[in-house]
Amino acid sequence: MKPAIVVVLKGYPRLSETFIAQELLELERAGYDLHLVSLRHPTDSKRHPINDEIRAPVTYLPEYLHDEPMRVLKAWWQARRLAGYRVALRHWLKDFGRDITRNRIRRFGQALVLAAECPKQARWIYSHFIHTPSSVARYASDMTGIGWSASAHAKDIWTSPDWELSEKLAAADWTVTCTAGGARHLKDLAPDPAKVTLVYHGIDLARFPKPSRQPSSRDGTDEADPVRILSVGRAVAKKGLDTLADALALLPPGLAWSWTHVGGGELADALKGQVERLGIGARVAIHGSRAQSEVLEAYAASDLFVLPCRIADDGDRDGLPNVLVEAQSQGLPCISTPISGIPELIDDGRTGMLVPPDDAAALAVALEDAIRLPDLRARIGAAAMERVHDHFDHLGTIGQLIARFEASGLVGDKPREKQAS
Template structure:
C-alpha cells in the first residue's frame, strides 16, 4: 500500500509513536511518505537516520508573512505548475468555497508538497487538528486537500490527546463536525478519548481504540533493588508543560526528603515551565535533590531509567483542557521493570493497574504522590513484582509489532471493505488485549 502520513512537525523526538508506526509499515513492505513542517530539533530518534525518513518527508514551504510578497510568489508558482496541476491550484484559490483559507493563500501553499504525489491508499492524519484545522497558520488540512484533489486516498484520523481535549475547548465542540462527516475512519489511543469523540458527534461505528505502542525489545527488563548506598533514584520524562503535572512531583519530593533525604529526582525533558520549576526547586531547598536533565534521545533516556528505582507520571488536566492518553514514556518505564506512580487522569488508568503494576493518585495532589513514594521506599520488596506486572501489561497490550500488524489490517479494511466497522472490530477483538474487547461492546 501507499500511505501518506500527515503530521505537524517532523521529526519530533517526543513523538516516537509516529516514527514507530512509520518504520513498522516500511518493515512490512509499504511505501510511506510524510508531510509536515520542518523542525529545529537537534536530537533525533535513531530510526530517523536508519530508515532515511527525511528523504521520505515533503515539507510545507515557508509562507511569506508579507501578503503582497506571498501573492507575487503564488503567481510565480501558479504559472510554473499550471500546465500539470491547474485544477488543484485553481480549487485551492476558491474563496467562495474555502473563504479565508483560500484568500490567505495558505491552502495554495498547503497543496504544493502534494503535487507529483502518487495516488495513496490511505491518508493518515496523526492528529485531528491535521485533518480539519481551520485556524493554524501553517498546517495541512487532510479533508480539504483531498476535496480539492491535491491528495487521494481513504482518510483515517487518529485522536491522541491535545487534539480531542485542548483543541476542542479552544475552538468549540463543533470543530470536528466536518471531519466526522467526511472522514472514512477514526481511532483513538485509549477508550477515554474514544468516548470523548463519540460525545462530540463521531459515529461509534467508525471509531475504534488502537493503542500507541513501543518496541519492547529496546527496553530491557531489570528487577529493581535498593542500592547498597541507600540512594533512591526517582525519574519522570515529559515536556515541562502544565499537562505533565511535574510541579506536583517536585513538591512531593520536597515532602519526602524531610523523611528520607537520600533521594535523587531526575526530570528528563524541557519546555516553557523550566524557569518556574527552577524557582520551585530553590523555594523548597532541594536543589541538590532535583535535576533538570533537559531533552535526551532514547538511548540516553534508557541509560537514566536503567539506574532508576521509581518512575512518576503525574499528568493533570491543564487549565486549557489539555489531557494525556496512556503516555509512551510511562510504558517504557514499565517495560524496564520500574514500579510507577501515575494519576487518575485521561487514559493512564487504562495502562496502570492500581496496586498491581504501580499506584494511581488524584491529580494535583503532591501529598498523595509523596505518600506513595514513601511507601515504595519503605517496601522495596514490592518493586520486583510490580515491575514484572508492568512489563507484562506493556508486552500484552502495547507491543509495537503487534499493533503495527493490526494497523495494516485496519488500513486494508478501510481501503477496500464495505462492511468496514464489523471487519475492523473483528480484527481488534482477535487481539490479546482485553481493551479491544471492551471497545467492541460499544455498538
C-alpha cells in the same frame, strides 16, 4: 507498485513522538510507500536512531506563508484548476468564519502546496493529530479527491472545538485514536461512531527488552545511595511536574532520594526555579531532551518513575504517555494519576500507583511508601513489566492499523511476527 500514502505531520522528526516514528517504520516494513509531509521544520537538536531507519522522503510545507510566497502562489495557480478546489474553498471559508485566525489561513495555504505538490502515485492521505494536520489533510483531500484518514491523540482531541471534531470525523474515511477515553469522546461526536477505532500505540519491545538486572534494595536510609526517582517528558502544564516538586518537598528530611527529570519544554526554567525555592535543588537534576538510547539508560539507572499528569487549564491533557509504557517495560514501578488513558495501563496497587492530580500531599504519601519499601517497588514493577510485554507490543497494534488501510483498498504485506520474549 506499492500503495503510496502521504502522511501529514505537525513536525518531523520530534523527540517527543517516538510512537509516530515507530508506526511509520512498521508501515514501511509492511510494504507501504510513505511520503512524509511536515507542517514545521524540526526544532530538536538530536534525533532518535529510529528516524534514521525510516526511508520515506520528507517534504516541509511553508511553515509561514510569507516565508515562501512564490511557492504558495504557484501552488494556488495549480490547485485552483483541480476538480475539488471549490469544495475545499467552501469548507475553508466555513471554518474561517468560525475561527478567524492566521493559523486557519496558514492551513489552507499549506493545503494548496500539498495538493499541488502531491506525489502522482499517492493513493491516500493520513494525518497524525486531528487538529491542524488534519485541517491540511482535509482541504488537500477535497482538492485532489484522494481519500484521507486521521490518527487522534490527546491535546488535539481535548482542545479542539466540538464542531470541528464532528465535521472532520464525518469527512474522514476513518479515524483511529490511542485511548478508550478519547475513543468514547470522538464516537460521541462522530455522525458515524463506527468510523472511530481504538488502536493503542504500544512500544517496540525489541528496543525495550526485559532487563536482566534485579530491582534495587535502596530504601531511603542511605544518603550516599538514595532512591532514584525519574520523570521523562516535556516540561508543560499537563505533566504536573510542579506537583511532583511540591510533593518531594513534603517528604521527611531524613529520607534519602534524588530526582532526575529528562525533557525540554516551556516550563523547564520555571521548574528549576521552583526546586531551588523549595530547598531541594541539591537533590534534583533537570535535563533537556535526550535520544531514546539515553532515556533507556536513565530507566536502567532508576528505581521509581513518577509522572503526575493533570488536565491543564486549557483542557490539554495526555492520552496514554508512552514514557509510562516504556518505564514499565523496564520493570520500573510507576506513580501517576487517573487521567485519560492512564488507568487503561495502570491498575492501582497492582501494576502501579495512582493518586489524584494536583494533590501534592497524596503524592508525597505514595512516594514515601515507594521509597521506603523496595519489596513493594519490585512487586509492582514486575507485574507492570509482564502486562506491558503481554499487551503493549506494537507489533500487535500495528496490525489493527494496517487492517484500516486494507479496508480502504491499500493492501500491504503482513506485519512482522511478534517475537517471543
